[in-house]
Amino acid sequence: MNTQILILIQCQDDVGLVAKISNTVAQYRLNIVTMREYVDEESNKFFVRLVCNGSIDQPSHLQESLKDNLPPNAQITINPSERxxxxxxxxxxxxxxxxxxxxxxxxxxxxxxxxxxxxxxxxxxxxxxxxxxxxxxxxxxxxxxxxxxxxxxxxxxxxxxxxxxxxxxxxxxxxxxxxxxxxxxxxxxxxxxxxxxxxxxxxxxxxxxxxxxxxxxxxxxxxxxxxxxxxxxxxxxxxxxxxxxxxxxxxxxxxxxxxxxxxxxxxxxxxxxxxxxxxx
Structure with missing residues (x-):
């Protein structure tokens, strides 16, 4: 059964981050519904909020996959408390x-x-x-x-x-x-x-x-x-x-x-x- 999955990321900016995130999410058969990103050029930081449809048994596995493709010390939150x-x-x-x-x-x-x-x-x-x-x-x-x-x-x-x-x-x-x-x-x-x-x-x-x-x-x-x-x-x-x-x-x-x-x-x-x- 498909559910809505929320992913929040902030990290240092780098070339190709949107592609890396999209490809990683696609590997878990998740469909991106909305993706809002922002780059603070002064601090060289990247922020993104993704809403996806799909199902995932182990969010921690997705989190590790994202970490492997993002700059060091990236902050990643998957499915924060809904209520x-x-x-x-x-x-x-x-x-x-x-x-x-x-x-x-x-x-x-x-x-x-x-x-x-x-x-x-x-x-x-x-x-x-x-x-x-x-x-x-x-x-x-x-x-x-x-x-x-x-x-x-x-x-x-x-x-x-x-x-x-x-x-x-x-x-x-x-x-x-x-x-x-x-x-x-x-x-x-x-x-x-x-x-x-x-x-x-x-x-x-x-x-x-x-x-x-x-x-x-x-x-x-x-x-x-x-x-x-x-x-x-x-x-x-x-x-x-x-x-x-x-x-x-x-x-x-x-x-x-x-x-x-x-x-x-x-x-x-x-x-x-x-x-x-x-x-x-």
Missing amino acids: KKIIILVTKEHHCLADILIRHHFETWNTDIQAVIGNYSELEEFTKKFNIPFHYVSHENISKEEFESKIANQISIYPFDYLILAKFMRILSPDFVRKFKNRIINIHHSFLPAFIGANPYRQAYTRGVKIIGATAHYVTDDLDEGPIIVQDTRRVNHTYTVQDMMTAGKEIEKAVLARAIRLLLEDRVMLDGNKTIVFE
Whole structure:
């Protein structure tokens, strides 16, 4: 019985890589349905995402065959988990969480939400309406180290692929980020670095901005500077009040985060240092 097989490869670029990959896949009687490749000429790196039809008893044999035909240290992934697991971290804002939970409820995505963890309890009742566990971990009256240790303990209960910061308004320490390297995804408004701190929409309104937006990115040690997955913007004008800007901003934030999550769940994002290659 034929099934769909996903192959992800990144390696140093070389002459004839597409032909070598195609010939190797053909030897296993796999039919290439889609093949999206990209070469970063600056770093001389090659990235490819293949979707094939066919059947294969031993993916490891195909992986070894590909390695034999690719440059040294090639990274090859065959059939990554089709139904990924996510944990969501929240504070008080509901718009991103609500969008994710509704999509999950109607099975828009092929994923399992393991739990929601919040440093306030405001979103607990809403989360439980979807029969998803909610863990309240307060950050108040304890050190940052103790708070993050408690968060990590809750996370450790569940297997997961990604931590989604759905407006989780706490800065994570480098130690915490390293513990979950390349697995933490954040959403923030795109006023940074122009309007940082409290009330960014009030600051933007006062300044008279004409474009607002949002960015979904990997979390790294550098605050809000991790590899970008998705960005989007929306035009505003002088008639927008602060509340209008906030409403428009939240709509963009949840749309951008949802798009980023979908791309990750479908294995369409490949990391290259502080950049991403996104095969949409």
